[in-house]
Amino acid sequence: MKTKVTTRHTLTGLALLFAVPLQAQEWSFEVYLDQKKIGTHTFSLDQNQLQSRANFKVKVLFINAYRYQHQADEQWQGNCLSQLTAHTEENKEITDVKGAIQNNKFVLDKNGSTQTLLGCIMTFAYWNPEILKQSRLLNPQNAEYLDVTVTDEGSKTIEVKGQTTLTHQYRLNGRLKGKDKLKITLWYDQQQQWVALESITPEGYKIKYKLI
Numbered sequence: 001m002k003t004k005v006t007t008r009h010t011l012t013g014l015a016l017l018f019a020v021p022l023q024a025q026e027w028s029f030e031v032y033l034d035q036k037k038i039g040t041h042t043f044s045l046d047q048n049q050l051q052s053r054a055n056f057k058v059k060v061l062f063i064n065a066y067r068y069q070h071q072a073d074e075q076w077q078g079n080c081l082s083q084l085t086a087h088t089e090e091n092k093e094i095t096d097v098k099g100a101i102q103n104n105k106f107v108l109d110k111n112g113s114t115q116t117l118l119g120c121i122m123t124f125a126y127w128n129p130e131i132l133k134q135s136r137l138l139n140p141q142n143a144e145y146l147d148v149t150v151t152d153e154g155s156k157t158i159e160v161k162g163q164t165t166l167t168h169q170y171r172l173n174g175r176l177k178g179k180d181k182l183k184i185t186l187w188y189d190q191q192q193q194w195v196a197l198e199s200i201t202p203e204g205y206k207i208k209y210k211l212i
Helices: 012-017 129-133
Strands: 025-033 036-046 049-060 063-077 080-090 093-102 105-110 113-117 136-139 144-160 163-176 179-189 194-200 206-211
Touching: 025 049, 129 163, 144 179, 144 194, 163 194
Parallel strands: none
Antiparallel strands: 025 036, 025 206, 036 049, 049 063, 063 080, 080 093, 093 105, 105 113, 136 144, 144 163, 163 179, 179 194, 194 206
């Protein structure tokens, strides 16, 4: 039975794990569109700095029908984002996002358009289960600050690096001004490490991240 995450009890253990200093870690994923591999996405975390690098290409009859390149660099103070620089190329569309804390506010610039966010800001930092407690998350690709709901879907057994693995599954939905933007499923193993992701595009396609 699906239960909405409405209390702090479900993730108490996760919070304790992330109360200690983080060591350098890396998550490298092969990315699939339905059943076809389209690229890779790698996250590298060293203390309070995260690098995200994605490169996707979709071919139809040997023609590049879709190209996506994304890189983001984030700096964190505990569980709060302190600085962000992101560059995304989606086909011919280019988006640059920059942000930093100024006078206790997080000031964002997207292609010359600015907005100011209050409080402790978190991106979709899948590597940190603290995101599962948030009601709003920042999309570093396009600077959208989304309303978020999280559903705890319980224990699930999936394949991780060719091994049958017991995990915990969460459904995360992101909306902007009442409109659905992101539909994501996340899996964490018994050590609370992020091991898989699946999302549904607005067009209904399924994107899956497989850890390598």
